Amino acid sequence: MKYMLLICRDESVALEADESADMASSTQAWVTEMDGRGVRLLGNRLRRVADATTVHVRGGETLVADGPFAETKEQIAGFDLIECADLDEAIEVAAKHPVARYGTIEVRPFWEE
Amino acid sequence: MPQTPQTPETPEAPETPETETPDSRGAVAEAFRQEWGRVVAALIGMTGNWDLAEECAQDAFAQALKSWPRDGVPRRPGAWLTTVARNRALDRLRRGAAEAAKLREAAVLTPIDEPDDDDESGIRDDRLRLMFTCCHPALPLEARVALTLRTLAGLTTAEIARAFLVPEPTMAKRLVRAKHKIRDAGIPYRVPPAHLLSERTAGVLAVLYLLFNEGYAASSGADLVRQGLCTEAIRLARALAQLMPDEPEALGLLALMLLHYARRATRVDDDGDLITLEDQDRRRWVRPEIEEGAAVLEAAVRRGQPGPYQLQAAIAACHATAAQAAGTDWAQIARLYGELARVAPSPVVELNRAVAVAMSDGPAAGLKLVAAIEASGELSGYYLVPATRADLLRRLGRWAEAAASYGAARDLAATDAERRYLDRRLTEASSHS
Numbered sequence: 001m002k003y004m005l006l007i008c009r010d011e012s013v014a015l016e017a018d019e020s021a022d023m024a025s026s027t028q029a030w031v032t033e034m035d036g037r038g039v040r041l042l043g044n045r046l047r048r049v050a051d052a053t054t055v056h057v058r059g060g061e062t063l064v065a066d067g068p069f070a071e072t073k074e075q076i077a078g079f080d081l082i083e084c085a086d087l088d089e090a091i092e093v094a095a096k097h098p099v100a101r102y103g104t105i106e107v108r109p110f111w112e113e
Numbered sequence: 114m115p116q117t118p119q120t121p122e123t124p125e126a127p128e129t130p131e132t133e134t135p136d137s138r139g140a141v142a143e144a145f146r147q148e149w150g151r152v153v154a155a156l157i158g159m160t161g162n163w164d165l166a167e168e169c170a171q172d173a174f175a176q177a178l179k180s181w182p183r184d185g186v187p188r189r190p191g192a193w194l195t196t197v198a199r200n201r202a203l204d205r206l207r208r209g210a211a212e213a214a215k216l217r218e219a220a221v222l223t224p225i226d227e228p229d230d231d232d233e234s235g236i237r238d239d240r241l242r243l244m245f246t247c248c249h250p251a252l253p254l255e256a257r258v259a260l261t262l263r264t265l266a267g268l269t270t271a272e273i274a275r276a277f278l279v280p281e282p283t284m285a286k287r288l289v290r291a292k293h294k295i296r297d298a299g300i301p302y303r304v305p306p307a308h309l310l311s312e313r314t315a316g317v318l319a320v321l322y323l324l325f326n327e328g329y330a331a332s333s334g335a336d337l338v339r340q341g342l343c344t345e346a347i348r349l350a351r352a353l354a355q356l357m358p359d360e361p362e363a364l365g366l367l368a369l370m371l372l373h374y375a376r377r378a379t380r381v382d383d384d385g386d387l388i389t390l391e392d393q394d395r396r397r398w399v400r401p402e403i404e405e406g407a408a409v410l411e412a413a414v415r416r417g418q419p420g421p422y423q424l425q426a427a428i429a430a431c432h433a434t435a436a437q438a439a440g441t442d443w444a445q446i447a448r449l450y451g452e453l454a455r456v457a458p459s460p461v462v463e464l465n466r467a468v469a470v471a472m473s474d475g476p477a478a479g480l481k482l483v484a485a486i487e488a489s490g491e492l493s494g495y496y497l498v499p500a501t502r503a504d505l506l507r508r509l510g511r512w513a514e515a516a517a518s519y520g521a522a523r524d525l526a527a528t529d530a531e532r533r534y535l536d537r538r539l540t541e542a543s544s545h546s
Contacts, residue, residue, distance in 0.1 A: 001299040086301040087251055088309065109298045 002041070002110035003090045007078035009103030011048050026098035034082065039093055043080030074104055137181040144190040145174055149267030150352070152194050154239035157264075157302060160202055163292045167264065169205070173198035240265065241356040242302050244349075248317040249300045256291035257320050258327075263288055265352075266345045276327065276339050314357070318366050318422060321350050325370050329377070343374055354409075364413035365423030371406030372429035375399040386530045391438040403433045421457040424449055443473035460491040468501060476505040496525035500535065507538070512546035 015023060034040035049068045056063050068075065077099065084090040087107070094105040152173060156166035173194045187193035247260040259277070262268040268276070274284035294300065305313040328342030350367040357363045379393035410426045428449045435441040450466035463486050471479020483502045492498050503518030519539040526532045 003299075084299070086299040087249075088301055088305065090299070091251070107298075 001084060001086065001090075002112065003082050003084060003087075004108045004110065005043075005080040005082060005090075005094055005097065006076050006106040006108065007080065007097065007099045007103065008074040008106060009077045009099055010073060011075050011077060023098055030097055033096070034080070034093060039082050039084060039089075041081045041083055043078065045078040046076060049075045077103070137186055138178065140186045140190070141174060141177045141181055144177065144194065145267060146348070148191040148194055149174075150240050150243065150265040150349075151191055151238060152198050153264050153267075154243035155195050156198050156202055157243060158239040159199060160206070161302070163264070163295065165202055165205065166198075169198040169201040170194070172201045238356070239302075240352060241304050244317050244353060244356075245304055245313055246295060246300060246302050248313070248320045249295075250313075250316055251298060251300055252291050252294060254320075254323075256287050256294075257316075258324055259284060259287050260291050261320055261324065261349070262342075262345065265349060268345070276342055314360060314362070317353065318362060321346050321353065322366060322369075322422075324349070325373075329373060329380075340377075343370070343377070346370060347374060359416075361413040361416040361418050362420040362422045364409050365420060365426050368406045368410035368413060369422055369426035369429055371402050371409065372426060372433045375402035375406065375433060384530075386533065390432055395437070398433065403430075406430065407434060419452065419456065421453060424453040424456065428453075441472070443469055447473050460486055460489065464492065464497060464501060471505050471508075476508040480505045480509075494525060496522045496527070496531065496535075498522075499525065503538065503542070507542055510545075512542050516542035516546055 031040065031043070052066075052068045054065045054067060054069050080097075082090060082093055084093060087109075090107050094100060094107050097105055099105065149170060152170045153166050156169055157163055160166060176197050177190075177194060181187075243265060244261070247264060248257045252260070255277070259273050262273050262276075263270065270285050270288060271281050273288075274281040277284065279287075295302075304310070324342050325346035328340050328344075328346065347367070347370050350363065350370055354360075354363040354367050376393060376398050378397045378399075379395075380388060382388055406426065407430050410423065410430055413423050414427070428446055431442050431446050431449070447466060447469035450462060450469050454462045454466055463482065467479045467482035467486065470482055480502065483498065483505065486492055487498060487502075499518045500522035503515045503522055506512075506515035506518060516539060519535055519542055523532055523535040523539060526535055
């Protein structure tokens, strides 16, 4: 089954320099492991919500606004698309992601018929 | 049936099956209680379709109601029911009646090739898988409880709704949502692998204990369905203990339930007020259940792997086996609470330990422990902390302080019954000070 991991964290909380370096190297190690297992299909970090643009079309008019759709405590900081046997494996993969230790990983199954 | 006089050496065998009883309806009811979970679990294992499994199980029991009175009760009711349900599922899948299950059709049509999973009846027992799936941590807790009652115990949606005091459509929605999540999110139907087994087993035990407590908390006048939760929880705990013979905590939970349940008749008075252990009428405790609980606990403890359920059962056994309240082995209970605080630390356990220590070493020793709990602030706002302190002060004859603490407890108490009890104590303490 395919799952989308939404990597969420409070982006207003800045990491210390050494934490940041540790995060980068652990994330790289996670990517290497999951790519090696054939679990991770695709993934990337996302720019901060300050760079987000919201688009909706109402009555044929395209409305464009600055910022995210909803204000939340944590923001989506990245995503990974994974292929797993079942939810238990997806949970294991998510729990190993370094951001899980201070942020939240949302595991969303793909809509598959 | 025609006689066969040509073969007089053959003894006259009765033509009706030996197992036929006038009460075959009762046999179906009994089979329903005993076998529902196994039939549903086996059908989910075969088809992967929860709704189809439940419907075919229902059909099989309906068929039993028709044919058992006529043909007699089969020797292995569970195998009979599973076979009928399985054939029913095959029919439905062939007719394409259950679209969602089509993908798994191939799996149904091929015989199951895991013979080592079969028991003597030739039917694979999938109940353990079903328990782990129903109690998966990715499901909301209330859905775990409801799903366990529906699929393993066979309660109807209406019964579960009544037991949890929610409208039936709400409960129906909860069950549907949980089944959809199992399918759509890929929650596996299996006994978890070794590295997950102990935490997931703890999750199953927690759901069964919650189920039991929901029933146990229902007062004597309350809905009988709620009290029925206790027997369902015991039945499921018994099944779990059989299915996981190497898990002493499953036995521990069963023992704990039996030991509590044996005291059910004496827990509340006619007004629905709680009666403390000390004042319960011990002659009305159910001896055989206490004996069974103690024996189950002993079998668990022999494994030498203590855990929170075994320890709680051991504490319950100390109470249940004391002929009089005064004969309670409080030193042993205090020791068990100390052990429990080590394996499953919680401020509530600490408070219970304080009470046990007070009973065995005197109120002053207990007061010290209560003071430590108060200093930690972990239970601030919980009425039993000042109520316990008040009780110990009362026993030391420090009436004025006791009255102040009873007053504090009264302000925090949540139910009328608790307030009535504390008011009586407060009046008593005030009259002395």
